[in-house]
Amino acid sequence: MxxxxxxxxxxxxxxxxxxxxxxxxxxxxxxxxxxxxxxxxxxxxxxxxxxxxxxxxxxxxxxxxxxxxxxxxxxxxxxxxxxxHSAQELGQLKDRLMKANLADSDREQMLIALDIEISEAIARGEQMEGKAISNSAD
Structure with a gap:
């Protein structure tokens, strides 16, 4: 971080x-x-x-x-x-969130928030090693 x-x-x-x-x-x-x-x-x-x-x-x-x-x-x-958080840490959080036992609506809201943070991290010039950034709403 x-x-x-x-x-x-x-x-x-x-x-x-x-x-x-x-x-x-x-x-x-x-x-x-x-x-x-x-x-x-x-x-x-x-x-x-x-x-x-x-x-x-x-x-x-x-x-x-x-x-x-x-x-x-x-x-x-x-x-x-x-x-x-670094972009890498945010990507790891996103991966864990995808596997978590949550209601779809709760997961979707959290994924949107994480995607915003990941975008901000990338805008700061960070890279996500081996990860492609995707929009969770797609």
């Missing part, structure tokens, strides 16, 4: 965050700061939890500033930290 921090009084920073490529020691620190397990942290980041996103920002900042304490993580405005 893509994480962009754009403070009003500072320079925009952008990171790629792959939850599958976080060392166990770092994941344990994240769990401690977040107050939940790794899977719930990942879910809450994607769901928009400010607490989870603040912990994520702290983790990303400590990659460059190794001694940054959690308490010193910037008190950002909610709109200053944006988390976006």
């Amino acid at each position: 893509h994480v962009t921090y754009s403070p009003a009084d500072g320079e925009t920073q952008r990171w790629e965050f792959d939850p599958g490529k976080v060392r166990a020691s770092q994941a344990e620190l994240i769990e401690k700061r977040f107050g939940g397990n790794w899977d719930s942290f990942r879910t809450e980041v994607q769901a928009g939890s400010i607490r989870a996103r603040r912990v994520l920002l702290w983790h990303l900042l400590t990659r460059e500033h190794h001694t940054l304490r959690f308490e010193d993580t910037p008190d950002f405005y909610a709109g200053e930290l944006v988390v976006e």
Whole structure:
């Protein structure tokens, strides 16, 4: 996923965050700061939890500033930290959604929303490896 921090009084920073490529020691620190397990942290980041996103920002900042304490993580405005799925992640979500046991009308609405997000990701210049983008309404 893509994480962009754009403070009003500072320079925009952008990171790629792959939850599958976080060392166990770092994941344990994240769990401690977040107050939940790794899977719930990942879910809450994607769901928009400010607490989870603040912990994520702290983790990303400590990659460059190794001694940054959690308490010193910037008190950002909610709109200053944006988390976006990559086109590849969105494609994987779409594949899982296609297999999910859902009512057709619910699935169709979710597919439309995912297709919009995939289009936006592609507009940002991302590629979906080995995937052809199709309109779910076809």
